[in-house]
Amino acid sequence: MASAWRKLKKSLIPKISTHRDDDRGRSSSSSSSSANGIVSSPSPSSVSRSSSRLSYSFSFRSSKKTCAICLGSLKKGEGQAIFTAECSHHFHFNCIATNVQHGNRICPICRSEWKDIPFQAPGSANDFRNNNSTILGFRHNWHPPSLPVLETDQISLEEPLSATHVAPAPSTRSQPITIKALPEFPAVLASDAVSKFPVLVGVSAPPFHVDVRHFNRAPIDLVAVLDVSGSMAGKLSLLKRAVCFIIQNLGPLDRVSIVTFSSSARRIFPLRRMRGSGQDDAISAVNALSSGGGTNIAEGLKKGVRVLEERLEQNPIASIMLLSDGHDTLNDDTRSLYRNVQNLTSNPNYSLQYLYLLPASICSRNTASGNEARRLNIPVHTFGFGSEHDSNAMHAISDLSGGTYSFIETVDNLQDAFARCIGGLLSVVAQDVRLKIQSLSRGVQIGSIHSGRYKNEIFNLGQKATIDVGSLYADEEKEFLVYVSIPASSRGEGEAKLDHMSLLEVLCSNKDSTSSEIVESRRERVVIRRPKVLSPTDKMVCLEVDRQKNRLAVADAIATAQRMAELGILDHAQAVLSEQKTTLLSSVSAQAGDDLCKWLEKELTETAQRMATLQLYEQSGRAYVLSGLSSHSWQRATTRGHSTTILPGEGASGINSYDTPSMISMVSKSQCLNGGPSQQPQMVTKSCSLTPRHK
Incomplete structure (x- = not known):
């Protein structure tokens, strides 16, 4: 056998030498032509031979x-x-x-x-x-x-997008966003100068029609980054069921990729459209998952980000869903690096070594100077399972990327938590939403804007401001408080008693998620009266402004209590929560029976219960609080603790204040599949919205 192989090898040597001689001859000929100033175009055959040689080499x-x-x-x-x-x-x-x-x-x-x-x-x-x-x-x-x-x-072995684009139905295309702009009081005394006068500025996204189809909404590119470490062994079956629920509720234009991580990370399923064999193959990949090894969250995120960054084609919406039940065991010092939510997000000098491991697409602080315009912003929606997960890390990742953090206390609620998130992602109706605010009168200046984690900017010496809202789900509402300074009125004696002063003008622009059309909403003006004497009507507080002040005050109180709990002074934390509850219940909107105020009261009560002891706080209180702060910061629904959205018809007391009809319907569908109430899932209206409802 060896002799035969030597003979074959010997017979091939002349042929290889001939090829090399031909190459040298062509090279020499080419060099002489260049020397004589003659440049000839290669013939098709020579190009083909050259390509073959390159491929061969x-x-x-x-x-x-x-x-x-x-x-x-x-x-x-x-x-x-x-x-x-x-x-x-x-x-x-x-x-x-x-x-x-x-x-x-x-x-x-x-x-x-x-x-x-x-x-x-x-x-x-x-x-x-x-x-x-x-x-x-x-x-x-x-x-x-x-x-x-x-x-x-x-890594970008993705399935191409559909070659034929189905235009959205006229009834679901380019509907404008609704703006609201309301002062706290309808009038201010002409002789008074007010340094901080609150004005509510809000946006409300158009609804989804009941008969909306997958082709009439913006398709998404979704990457599921799943923890399959050894600690997931007893939870893997429910994780598989929850991920399969997501896959089965996506449309033929949506694409999914699956990344798993334990001690290392692997992409087990490329970005493929969820149609026919695509859905079947994705479900097969999920069902083949097994657990074992450590927990490398950072590596899993890097792999998930690569899938989206290296796409050859892009759907309008892109997001990552990250799921873990433990601490990152391969990147040390995560526990000591996270102290409180304020340090995580608002202090740029705070040293967070772990966050520097994350890609710039989800952690903007890691963007090199000059690359901001090219950076892809990818929201990461994080889900922490049980009492052993790293709530600080999961909250920080979601907060810095523009996503939400959900705390799943019992794994039985995992599918419902996924359903809430996917219900929102599948209902994006507007992108690049920006509010533009302008002063309309001399002396009226914009002093500050309370917009949570949404970026705002005040310029032209307080004459103009912007709030970048980003994307909006169908029926989703966002409300912000803008504080302006109002000068004393300088009317002449002969002027009318009830002068009017224009404070602000508000405009909203956005990109329609299905047609990519730029849409501008109708401008709204804020006008107040400046009488010499206030009537009883002039002294009536706007309930919508009052309830928004309550929401912000409750969120601030919970954040303060959480900082105290981290220091171990739980009695001070309890005192802060108790005092805020008293203030809330005495407010005008709470006295009027406002649903949001009832929900805020329940939140304060449960937060206090989870801070009763240090052990209870570390077991579930920290995660519950951080998930709530994530929800308030973005005004977007999250799953907290053991609670999920109840089926419609059971009252507002159990409804997450930020839930949208699409979220509620998707959670209802999940609960029906899980053996919950036999009620058929349907598109419902919000039981507790940002629009006031009172007795």
Whole structure:
């Protein structure tokens, strides 16, 4: 055998030498032509030969030595079958057979499309005889059972978007956002100068129609980053069910990728559209998950971000859902780095080594100077399971990326928590929402804006301001307090008693998520009266402004109590919460029976209960508080503790104040599937919105 191999090798040497001589001759000829000033265009045949030589050289130097999928050796005689593709690149047969089982016919190295793909025959002879296939190593239209995709050097092996775009129905396209602008009081004495006069500025997104279809909304690119470490062993079945619920509720234009992490991270499913085999393959990949190893949250996030950053095509909406039940065991010092929510977000000098491990797309502080415009902003919605997860880390990641943090106290509520999140993501109706505010009278200046985590800017010496809201879900509302200074009126004696003063003008612009059309809403003006004497009507407080002041005050009190709890002074924390509850209940809006005030009272009560002892606070109180602060900061619903949105019809007391109809309907659907009430899920109206309801 060795003798035969030597003879074959000897016979090939002259041919290889001839090729090399031809190459030298062509090179010499080309050099002489250049020297004589003659430049000739290469003929098609020469281009083809050159391309073949490059491919031949690359194959021999790279792909013939190493499998591009597992990066293992491709030496013959090691007991592994080797597959050679039409493009001359080589892979382990098992590696490439698994890789193409999801319908991927693209070479991971040169990106050329294959006509023939490897087919791995069934294990037994009986199975093979029952399969209507030939005894060939290739089969064009065969769809084998799915297995998780092995990692490749090219992470963006995505399925292209649909070539045909279905235009949104006229009834769901380019509907303007509704603006509200309300002063706290309808009048201010003409002789008074007010330094901080609150004005409520709010936006309300248009609704989704009941008959809306997947083709009439903005499709999403979603990456699920899942913790499959050893501690997830007892929770993996419920995690699989929850992720499959997401997959089954996506439309044919939505794309999903799945990344898992334990001690390391792997992308087990590429970005594919959720139609037909795409959904089936994604579910198969999820069902094949197994647990084991440590917890490397940072590596999982990096891998998930790469999937979105390296997309060749992009759906309008992109997001990451991160799920973990523990601390990052491979990146040390996470516990000592997180002290309180204020330090996490508002102090730029606070040293957070762990956050510097995260990509700039989800942690803007890691963006290199001058690269801000090119940075992709990817919101990460985080979900912490049980009492052992790192609530500080999960909250910080979501807060810095623009996502939300949900605390899932019992794993039974996992699917409902996912349902709430996906109900929002599948109902985005507006993007790049920006509020523009302008002073309309001399001496009226914008002093401050309370906008939570939404960026605001005041310029032109307080004459103008902007609030960047970002995206809005259908029926979602955001409200902000703008404080302005009002000068004393300088009326002449002969002027009318009831002068009017224009304070502000508010305009909103946004991009429609389905048509990408820029939409501007109708301008709203804030006008007050400046009488010499106030009437009883002039002294009436606007309930919407009052309830918003209550919401902000409660959020501030909870944040203050949380800082005290971190220091171990729980009695002070309890005193702060108790005092705020008294203030809340004595407010005008609470006295009027406002639903939001009732919800805020319940939140204060439960927060106090979870701060009763240091052990209870560390077990669930910290996570509950941080999830609540995340919800208040973004005015967006999160799942907290053991509670989820109840089915409609049970009253507002159990409804999350920021829930939208799409969220409620999706959670209702989840609860029905979980064996809850047999009520059919339907599109419902908000039971407790930011619009006041009172007795």
